[in-house]
Amino acid sequence: MKIICKKSDLVHGVSIVSKAVSNKTTLPILECILIEAEAGTITFTANDMELGIETIIEGNIIEQGKIALDAKLFSEIVRKLPDNDVTIQTDQDFKAIITCEKACFHIIGQEGTEFPYLPEIEKEQSITLSQFSLKEIIRQTIFSISDNDNAKLMTGELFEVKDNQLSVVSLDGHRISIRKLELKGNYDDFKVVVPGKTLQEIVKIISGETEDEVSIYVTAKHILFEFDNTKVVSRLLEGEYYKISQMLSSDYETKVVINKKEFLNCIDRASLLIRESDKKPIIINITDHSLELSISSFFGSMEENIMIQKEGRDLLIGFNPKFLMDVLRVIDDEEIHIYFVNPKAPCFIRDDAGTYTYLILPVNFNH
Amino acid sequence: MKIICKKSDLVHGVSIVSKAVSNKTTLPILECILIEAEAGTITFTANDMELGIETIIEGNIIEQGKIALDAKLFSEIVRKLPDNDVTIQTDQDFKAIITCEKACFHIIGQEGTEFPYLPEIEKEQSITLSQFSLKEIIRQTIFSISDNDNAKLMTGELFEVKDNQLSVVSLDGHRISIRKLELKGNYDDFKVVVPGKTLQEIVKIISGETEDEVSIYVTAKHILFEFDNTKVVSRLLEGEYYKISQMLSSDYETKVVINKKEFLNCIDRASLLIRESDKKPIIINITDHSLELSISSFFGSMEENIMIQKEGRDLLIGFNPKFLMDVLRVIDDEEIHIYFVNPKAPCFIRDDAGTYTYLILPVNFNH
Known part of the structure; x- marks a missing residue:
């Protein structure tokens, strides 16, 4: 040669x-x-x-x-x-x-x-979307996969096409992330679970430009991403993915509209007082017009108020600050809507158009 | 408060x-x-x-x-x-x-x-230079201190003022770095050994601007750096620093003038074939107009030619590539002058003005 x-x-x-x-x-x-x-x-x-x-x-x-x-x-x-x-x-x-x-x-x-060649993929079921959209969808969901190999399906993401809409879902037992995208074109329905590692590598390779496209083909065992001069083939995770529909409810007792950046910076500051090991929750006290965040640990205490718009009941609820920050970091909206039921039920962060839905379980705390 | x-x-x-x-x-x-x-x-x-x-x-x-x-x-x-x-x-x-x-x-x-206060420093012996000069002098010598605490004095740098000239020296048993700077002003002679760690922290703090100054005061036990609104006080290393004058000779058998960047990139490429542990030298073969660099290891072999100007005898000599690269990385000149005596004697890299002198011991090799 x-x-x-x-x-x-x-x-x-x-x-x-x-x-x-x-x-x-x-x-x-x-x-x-x-x-x-x-x-x-x-x-x-x-x-x-x-x-x-x-x-x-x-x-x-x-x-x-x-x-x-x-x-x-x-x-x-x-x-x-x-x-x-x-x-x-x-x-x-x-x-x-x-x-x-x-x-x-x-x-x-x-x-x-x-050298072991890549498996041949029959190009039957497919979708095409922009590299930008694929990169965004992965970025906005990949943080809530699990790294625990005992629940293998949790280490991947569900890619489901139904009625020309792509839904991508990840969950780790404490939270669920869902991103939806209307596809341009007519595609057959399919449902596969893609390993998280494959998706982490794909986002590093694709350009993320809106004018560049990527075609995705699936078979029973494999997924193929085709773009530019490159083919990426990955095994799929086998098994039936978790049924999440019964966990998603649109009922709520309290709705909060809050500035995303203010909320994120505030939680970020509060989490200075926590070390990974001590699992202290942050406490959120929601009253009319105000969300008070507080935390108390071995290192000291901190409290801060944020102005909000509120509908419904007052509420006192605790969260793992990391789970809230992970979500707030990937949302591009300036204002976000949070829906609560009670201090034991998950909260939902979602937009009106339904492009994203994040469910986070609260944490018990003593007060 | x-x-x-x-x-x-x-x-x-x-x-x-x-x-x-x-x-x-x-x-x-x-x-x-x-x-x-x-x-x-x-x-x-x-x-x-x-x-x-x-x-x-x-x-x-x-x-x-x-x-x-x-x-x-x-x-x-x-x-x-x-x-x-x-x-x-x-x-x-x-x-x-x-x-x-x-x-x-x-x-x-x-x-x-x-809280333990900083020791009071009597401001008797002092020099003043620009933050830029101090930063450059440290950067261009600090890489050849030793990290071996058994030879404590080698973990520091000699700062010597004599006849209004500052000399800074570091050495680790395989190489010596010397930087000289003419001071503007009249100062008493002094000679101290400053811990390497102190100098590494100082370069992070000082601005490095030519118009910003730093004053340095020394006592028997301490050195004080004063600049902007900041005072840095460090203990000195105690003991008599190594006499290096007898190691410095201006005799040579071979003189090479070489483009610094070409030489550096070439050694950098060659050192890909070496792992830290196997201590393979690079072999340099100097003939008229040409320096051939070669290396051979478990991973493969590599050779490359560089055009040079040469005076004196042909020479075949081996070096630890890291020692050469460390020096080439800190010299700002486009062309450098290298002086050799024989394959067993140290080579010298120095400029005509005498602002820098680097001595590097060669390595034995079988050929």
Whole structure:
């Protein structure tokens, strides 16, 4: 194999596929990037058997072929080369010579044929949306997945298409996040659970521009994201996702309209007095026109008032401050609406259009 | 005590004195910042018994007094307050109430009288230079101090004033760094060894502007840096510093003039093939007009040529790449001059004006 590519194109390609390189594996080939120069196309592939990424690189093929190179070493070399044309040449013993200007590296590769290819995905069920929307939807829900492998489905997100509306749901036993998006086009209904890790890597790769699109294809076992010159294939999580409809109620006893930034900064200040371990709740006292937040811990105490609009009853309720902050950080609205029933029932933060709904369980406290 | 200060002034003051707050100590008072409001001046002080910092804060004194507050907690609270006037009020039980807009924190402090004050420094021997020069001199020498506490003097830097010239020297047994600066003014000669940690904190605090000055005072045991509204006092390291004059020779067999950036980038690339543990040297082969750098390790091999101007003999010599890179990173000149004697003797990197001299020991290698 012999190819000539621009350094910047190599760096871009390596940074995309590196997201699927295995960190700890007993199969050394999974620590490699596969470089293939065939049929006029240069392709980089990485695959940790859960997540696989393939991307096409600009460049000239002088001689066809393929080789698998250690991802970490290849990526470091490519990044540190001068900003110019780079030649990658291999011989029958899988030695690779990487040259750029006067610099010349010799490294040992592995036979490309041993590399596990990405599974072929039948392109039957699909949706298309902007990279911007996909990035936003993931950002606004990913924080409430669980990292506990004992409840495997909680480590992923539900992607459900119904009546041309996409709903994305995550939950961890203390809270639920739901984001809805009207799709432009006619699509078949489907329902899959995508691993959280896949989504975390996808947001790093997609551009987030409104004019760039991403197509999503699903089968019984896999999901494929196709965008620009890149394909990302991931296994799905198997099993029936949690039924959340019975947890969602639109009844409430107290409704609060509050400035998001003021509320977030106030909780952020209050949580200075808490260490992860002591699990102190913040106490929220809602009366007409005013929300008083207070906290008391080993380190001291703090209280602060925020002006609000209120409907319904007065209420005293406690929360884990992190759960409130996680939600407030991802909402872009200046004012938010919070709905409460009583001090033992979850509160809801949602907009009138129904694009987002966040449910948070309160915490018991002594007063 | 009751004072009113701008949030930004408090943040600035806290960030300065925090550099001298003790991290691990058996004396809890050393984890505090002392706030004193007396004689029309608000002062913050921190002191870990090696290094002490005192700075004056703008603000109004409503009631005189002093209190010691936990540095970490106080600093976090101050940073997270709204950007407005902050009132700090204390009572007889050393409780502090910190209020800003509608936020109100209560924290427990300690009696200020227990706090260890900075030692009084007799202002006899002194020099004055710009903050820019001090920052540059430290940056260009601090990398070659040792972190080995067994050779205590190597963990500091020699500051020597002689004939109105300041010399700063650091060494770690493998290399020596020397920076010289002509002082503007007439000063007495002196010679002290300043702890590396003190210098590392000083560069974080001083502005680095050419028009801002810093005055340095020394006694037998202490050094005082005075600038802006701030005083930094540090203990000195005791003992006779190493005699380096006999190691410095101006004889050479080979002189090389090389582009600094090209040389640095080339070594940087080569060192990709080395892991900290395997201590592989880079091999430099100097011939007419060309310096060839090569390295060979478990991970692969690399070679690269750089155009040079050369005087004297050809030479083959090995170096720890880190030692060369450390020096090349801090030199601002575009072209540097390197002087060699033989493959066993140190090389010298120095400018014609003698403002900097770096000595680096070579490494043995098999070829």
